[in-house]
Amino acid sequence: MRFATRLVLCLVTSLAAGLGPVLPAAGQEPVFHHGIALDHALKYPVGFKQFDYVNPDAPKGGTLRLTSTGTFDTFNPILDKGELAPGLTYGRSYVFETLMQQSEDEINTSYGLLAEGVSFPKDISSATFRLRKEARFADGTPVTPEDVIFSFEKIKDLQPLFTAYYSHVKSAEKTGERDVTFHFDQTGNRELPAIVGEFAVVSRKWWEGKDANGNQRDIARTTLEPVMGSGPYKIADFRAGATVRYELRDDYWGKDLNLNVGTHNFKAVDYTMYGDRDVEFDAFRGGNSDFRVETQAARWATQYDFPAIQDGRVIKEEVKGPLRATGIMQGLFPNMRRDLFKDERVREALNYALDFEMLNKTVFYGAYKRIDSYFWNTELASSGLPSGKELDILNTVKDKVPPDVFTTPYTNPVGGTPQAERENLRKAIQLLKQAGYEIRGTQMVNAKTGKPLSFELLLSSSALEVVALPYRQILRKIGIDMSVRTVDAAQYQNRIRSFDYDMTWMVVAQTLSPGNEQRDMWGSQAAGREGSKNYAGISDSGVDALVDKVIFATDRDELVAATHALDRVLLAHHYVIPLYYSDTSRIAYSSTLHHPAELPKYGTGFPDTWWYAPSR
Numbered sequence: 001m002r003f004a005t006r007l008v009l010c011l012v013t014s015l016a017a018g019l020g021p022v023l024p025a026a027g028q029e030p031v032f033h034h035g036i037a038l039d040h041a042l043k044y045p046v047g048f049k050q051f052d053y054v055n056p057d058a059p060k061g062g063t064l065r066l067t068s069t070g071t072f073d074t075f076n077p078i079l080d081k082g083e084l085a086p087g088l089t090y091g092r093s094y095v096f097e098t099l100m101q102q103s104e105d106e107i108n109t110s111y112g113l114l115a116e117g118v119s120f121p122k123d124i125s126s127a128t129f130r131l132r133k134e135a136r137f138a139d140g141t142p143v144t145p146e147d148v149i150f151s152f153e154k155i156k157d158l159q160p161l162f163t164a165y166y167s168h169v170k171s172a173e174k175t176g177e178r179d180v181t182f183h184f185d186q187t188g189n190r191e192l193p194a195i196v197g198e199f200a201v202v203s204r205k206w207w208e209g210k211d212a213n214g215n216q217r218d219i220a221r222t223t224l225e226p227v228m229g230s231g232p233y234k235i236a237d238f239r240a241g242a243t244v245r246y247e248l249r250d251d252y253w254g255k256d257l258n259l260n261v262g263t264h265n266f267k268a269v270d271y272t273m274y275g276d277r278d279v280e281f282d283a284f285r286g287g288n289s290d291f292r293v294e295t296q297a298a299r300w301a302t303q304y305d306f307p308a309i310q311d312g313r314v315i316k317e318e319v320k321g322p323l324r325a326t327g328i329m330q331g332l333f334p335n336m337r338r339d340l341f342k343d344e345r346v347r348e349a350l351n352y353a354l355d356f357e358m359l360n361k362t363v364f365y366g367a368y369k370r371i372d373s374y375f376w377n378t379e380l381a382s383s384g385l386p387s388g389k390e391l392d393i394l395n396t397v398k399d400k401v402p403p404d405v406f407t408t409p410y411t412n413p414v415g416g417t418p419q420a421e422r423e424n425l426r427k428a429i430q431l432l433k434q435a436g437y438e439i440r441g442t443q444m445v446n447a448k449t450g451k452p453l454s455f456e457l458l459l460s461s462s463a464l465e466v467v468a469l470p471y472r473q474i475l476r477k478i479g480i481d482m483s484v485r486t487v488d489a490a491q492y493q494n495r496i497r498s499f500d501y502d503m504t505w506m507v508v509a510q511t512l513s514p515g516n517e518q519r520d521m522w523g524s525q526a527a528g529r530e531g532s533k534n535y536a537g538i539s540d541s542g543v544d545a546l547v548d549k550v551i552f553a554t555d556r557d558e559l560v561a562a563t564h565a566l567d568r569v570l571l572a573h574h575y576v577i578p579l580y581y582s583d584t585s586r587i588a589y590s591s592t593l594h595h596p597a598e599l600p601k602y603g604t605g606f607p608d609t610w611w612y613a614p615s616r
Contacts, residue, residue, distance in 0.1 A: 032117025032130050036100070036194050037109040044103070044111065047258075053105050053600035054262030054609045060248070062592070062612025064266040067280045067289045069461075070489030071241040071273055074222035077200050078151070080159040080497075080531060082222040083490055085244050086271045087233075093200060094233035094246045094269060099129050099148070100197030101259050104600035107325050108513045110194065111259055114143055114201055114230065120193045124184070127193035131178040136253040137203045137230045145180035148172065150204035152182075152196070154219050160531030162199070164520045169196060189551060191515040203228060230254075232264040244271045262596075265611035277463050287313075290590040291606065296463060297367035300586050313591050318584040325602045327375030327510035331576035332457065334503045336537035337527075340455060341503075345435040348574040352428035353474050356580060357416030363466055368580035370412050374567050375510050377583050380560060382568040384409050389561035393549055394568070400542030402572040410571040412578060425478050432478075444479030454481035455502035460492040464505055467579070497531045505579075506535050514563055518547045522570065536575045543569060 035042045043052075050056050066086070074082035077089075077096055087094045100110035100118070112118070115129040135143040149172045155162045156169075168186050175181040182196045206228050207219045217223070226235035230253065233246040246269045254260050272289070274280040281299065284292045285306050294300045308314040334341035334350065341347055356370045373381035386394050386406065394405060413424045429439070436447050444453040457468055468484045475482050482503075487495070495501055508521060517533075519526060524539040526532035546566040553559035570576075587604065595610045 030119035030128060032119045032128075034117050035109065035111040036118060036197075037106065040106075040109075042109065042111075043106050050258055050261035051103060051105065051600075051609075053596060053598060053605055055596045055611070056262045058262050058265045058594075058609070058611040059613065060265050060611075061267050063268040063270055064593075064607055064610075064612070065270050065272070065288065065290045066607075067272050067274055067283055067292075069274055069277055069280055072244070073241060074224065075227045075235065076219065076221070076223050077227070078154050078158055078202060078219055079222060080161065083493070085238070086273075087244060087246055087269065088227075090200070093229070093231060095227060095229035095231045095235065096200035096202060097230045097254075098198055098200060100194070104321075104603035104605060107602065108511055110197060113254070113257075113259055114148075115197065118193060118197065123187040124190055124193065125187045126181050126183045127196060128175060128179055128181040129197065130176070131180070133178065134253055135230060137206070138228045138234055138249060138251075139203075139206070140251075141203065141205060143201060143230055144204075145174040145176075145178065147204050148180045148201055149174065150207075151201045152199060154202075155199050158220060160529055161520060161533070164526060164529065164532060165195065165516060167519075168192060168516070172196075189516075191551065195516060201230065203230075232260070233269065236268070242273050245269070263608040265609075266607065269607070277461060284588070287590075290593055292588050294586040294588060297364040297582070298466070301365040301367065304588065309588075314588055315591055316586075316588050318586050319599060319604055320584050321599050321601060321603050322585045323377065323583055325378070325512050327373070327378040327380055327512070328371065328507065328581045329374045329376060329510075329576065330371060330507045330579045330581050331505075332503055332579065333506050333535040333576055334455075335499060335501055335535070336539075336575070337499055338455070338502055340453070343435045344574050345431040346437075346453075347577070349428040349431040349435070350475075351574060351577045352413045352424045352431070353478065353480070354413075354471055354577055354579075355415035355421055355424070355474060356412070357414060358421070359467060359470060360580065361416065363470075364580070368582055370580055371578040372410060372412055372571075374508070374570050374576075375514075375563060376581065378510070378512055380510070380512065380514070380563040380567065382410070382564040382571070386565065386568060389558060390564045390568075393546070393562055393565045396549075397542050397545045400540075400545060401569045405568045405572045410568065421474070425474070429478055439479045442479055443481070452481060453479070454483070456483045456485055458492070458495060458501040458504045459484065459486040460489065460505070462486050468505075496535070499530065499535075499537065504535065508533070508535075513559065515551050518550055518566070522566075523547055538570075538573075538575055540573065543573075 034046050068086040070083060072083045072085040075085055075088060077084060097114050099115040101113040103109045103111060114131055114135050116132045117130050118127055120127040131143055137143060152172050156166050168184050168189060169182050169192060170185040171183045173181055184192050207217050210216055211225050224240055232249060232252045234249055236245045236247040238244040248264060248267050274283060283289050287308060304316055334347050336342055360366055360368050375381045415421050415424055432444060437444050437453055438447045445451060459468060465484060472482045472484060521533045522538045522543050524544050526534035527537045527539040546569055549562040550566055553562050592612055593610055594613050595605060599605055
């Protein structure tokens with residue numbers, strides 16, 4: 001869910017005693033619940049005052065200055081076209097709200113935001129949300145079931161990703177003055193009631209109306225007209241592609257809601273766009289922005305010694321919260337829609353040519369660990385040999401998965417020394433020979449056609465070349481020609497959406513409860529659908545079967561076992577050349593920013609729970 005969040009429905013009254021959901025009997029009125037959670041009792045009861053990780057006395061004021069790379073040309077959050085302005089993206093919108101809102105100190109747990117509660121029948125064939133009476137858009141009109149239905153239908157129609165994500169939600173209808181019911185085309189999928197609480201709800205009246213110049217609005221087109229939502233902020237000012245300013249609304253309907261106590265503390269949030277991460281860092285170092293997440297280990301180790309750090313105007317921290325419940329696969333994704341990468345042995349050979357240990361020592365100051373799972377650094381990562389429930393699940397698809405998953409644990413090749421590099425390259429050459437390639441002169445060529453083995457690595461940032469260029473040099477040692485192309489954000493997104501690349505660098509994040517989104521990442525149907533997240537072009541019946549095992553797991557133990565099995569099979573096919581990651585998030589921020597003494601367990605609380613105050 002949230003392309004990575006899968007919430008299993010649990011009702012607070014029953015799970016407090018460790019039981020399953022208590023559901024209404026036939027003919028009884030539905031019971032609405034204020035939250036939904038993953039395999040555990042909700043931490044916060046009905047009528048709770050606030051989240052534990054907020055400061056209810058945080059002052060309101062100040063301007064938060066943030067940055068983003070690239071550009072933007074639209075404020076339309078529903079349409080999958082153009083470059084959406086920062087601050088309006090999925091899961092981080094100042095202007096739009098969802099039916100449910102996640103808690104940052106529980107795993108995959110949501111509480112009612114626009115909706116005061118959710119109800120569903122025993123077979124989970126539908127889910128009904130009851131909207132809050134007080135929920136209002138910025139123009140004072142109430143949020144209605146018609147707005148929810150309009151938003152759902154448009155986002156499913158206009159965003160291919162959501163078309164797949166909500167493929168089993170067959171319809172939405174108004175079933176009461178404030179009730180909207182989503183009907184599912186399958187039963188028993190416990191994720192569905194939760195994920196339909198995640199999309200942005202927009203005003204049907206506003207989008208079907210006319211702008212100040214009398215022009216008809218069209219939600220199927222990009223727009224730079226400041227859009228209207230129900231959220232705490234409004235778009236106050238902007239320069240197309242360069243800056244956008246959000247200002248806190250004094251008339252925000254939900255400012256006293258328990259979910260919002262101690263949050264939305266900045267009077268204004270300003271975004272400035274920069275061409276690349278290096279220029280963006282210079283802006284931060286020069287005091288022109290207030291908060292930064294540093295993704296480059298070398299920069300964190302060598303360049304965070306500027307005067308503002310030394311005299312305390314900027315604070316450095318490494319926090320674990322954001323990664324405690326996030327499984328990471330960062331890797332180079334060969335596009336199997338290209339004939340070159342259809343052979344598993346070619347993909348495996350490319351992994352043998354990557355010397356992570358050398359890169360970690362010479363480039364990253366030892367800051368990273370090698371990724372060996374699609375759910376790395378979580379309990380969902382497979383290891384060793386399969387046993388117990390995982391083995392039982394794998395045996396049900398034994399004829400569809402590589403036999404190695406039963407006999408050989410997955411491991412990455414280990415380099416770091418000249419001898420290890422030579423051994424790994426010998427292994428790569430052997431695999432390529434088995435795949436029909438041989439070295440002629442200085443080139444690795446197809447033994448039958450004589451065509452050189454060459455491809456292009458598509459990158460979104462020049463900062464990634466610190467890995468790409470040494471990798472290219474190693475590949476040249478065995479006759480492989482990998483060119484490196486770095487393009488701007490708009491071109492990169494267009495090429496990714498249409499799968500117009502040989503290989504690309506991607507980071508795929510997972511939560512601790514994978515579900516429907518796995519089809520979009522690894523499923524056969526997603527392989528041919530533009531805009532999906534199946535970057536590798538995976539189309540495999542065994543993988544499809546295991547994805548279904550994950551989605552329809554009946555309890556936590558089965559979910560973990562099914563995910564282990566899926567992870568193990570994905571690794572065995574060598575779909576990705578795994579790279580590296582850190583188990584901490586590196587943040588630096590102005591001393592005028594403050595946060596509660598205890599950050600939430602699974603996040604930083606930024607920016608919602610932080611506030612502005614004079615420098616320390």
